[in-house]
Amino acid sequence: MTQLQQTNQQVTPDLIRPNSPIVVAIDKASLNEALQLADQLDPSLCRVKVGKELFTRCGPQIINELHSRGFEVFLDLKFHDIPNTTAQAVLAAADMGVWMVNVHASAGLVAMQESKKRLVDAGHDTLLIAVTVLTSMTEEGLKGIGVDVAVTEQVERLALLTKEAGLDGVVCSAQEASRLKQLCGQQFQLITPGIRMAEDSADDQKRICTPSEAMQNGSDYLVIGRSITQAADPIHKMTQILDSLK
Numbered sequence: 001m002t003q004l005q006q007t008n009q010q011v012t013p014d015l016i017r018p019n020s021p022i023v024v025a026i027d028k029a030s031l032n033e034a035l036q037l038a039d040q041l042d043p044s045l046c047r048v049k050v051g052k053e054l055f056t057r058c059g060p061q062i063i064n065e066l067h068s069r070g071f072e073v074f075l076d077l078k079f080h081d082i083p084n085t086t087a088q089a090v091l092a093a094a095d096m097g098v099w100m101v102n103v104h105a106s107a108g109l110v111a112m113q114e115s116k117k118r119l120v121d122a123g124h125d126t127l128l129i130a131v132t133v134l135t136s137m138t139e140e141g142l143k144g145i146g147v148d149v150a151v152t153e154q155v156e157r158l159a160l161l162t163k164e165a166g167l168d169g170v171v172c173s174a175q176e177a178s179r180l181k182q183l184c185g186q187q188f189q190l191i192t193p194g195i196r197m198a199e200d201s202a203d204d205q206k207r208i209c210t211p212s213e214a215m216q217n218g219s220d221y222l223v224i225g226r227s228i229t230q231a232a233d234p235i236h237k238m239t240q241i242l243d244s245l246k
């Protein structure tokens, strides 16, 4: 580990490791709104995800604030760049002490391998996962970007590439989870957004599942945003979701 990396690393306070598959996507537009929501959530019942909007507005301060409240944080910045840039960005994320970080599998094998190597070399145990095909995409959407195969085929191809690179798992739709567990093994972690209760609006998500379907299919973690964050009572909604998993 270099001196620079050492000095960049945050000392993370003691975090609570919840026995829960739920990761709440805190897709809010300001530090205040994000913390207002976080203060209603319980770090023993869920983890939280910080994505592009919130991180671009608040920077590392939001990570520190969530850590100080005991939350394990998934920093979802979906890095997609040349290998050196991707790997250095992953290292910078891990230096903040986050629980999980992601890249796009379509950045390629070398970018993923290099990212994993820099985490290992720096002694980080941050989980590193790769996005396969966004849950907002359909076969038609893939065709539009020149990928002329079925969504499931592309998801499987990118999951196998991610496994080959030595990453911990992938982001996929829960609709693909049982097939990916067969293909990549039980240890390969499946993080699944696009989770909706039957009564919820799908919004811009295309490949969706209910929480219980997702768990039955083999998801390890359920990323849930608007169903919880835009509910009149987010805690009540989360309790309903947890009950639906019993």
Ligand SMILES: O=C(O)c1cc(=O)[nH]c(=O)n1[C@@H]1O[C@H](COP(=O)(O)O)[C@@H](O)[C@H]1O
Residues within 6 Å of the ligand: 025, 027, 051, 076, 078, 102, 131, 133, 134, 135, 136, 171, 172, 193, 194, 195, 203, 205, 223, 224, 225, 226, 227
């Ligand atoms: O990497 C992600 O978290 C992600 C990948 C993906 O394929 N689809 C997807 O929706 N996400 C994220 O998961 C969250 C889903 O939010 P809701 O649709 O509001 O539940 C958002 O923060 C997305 O950025």
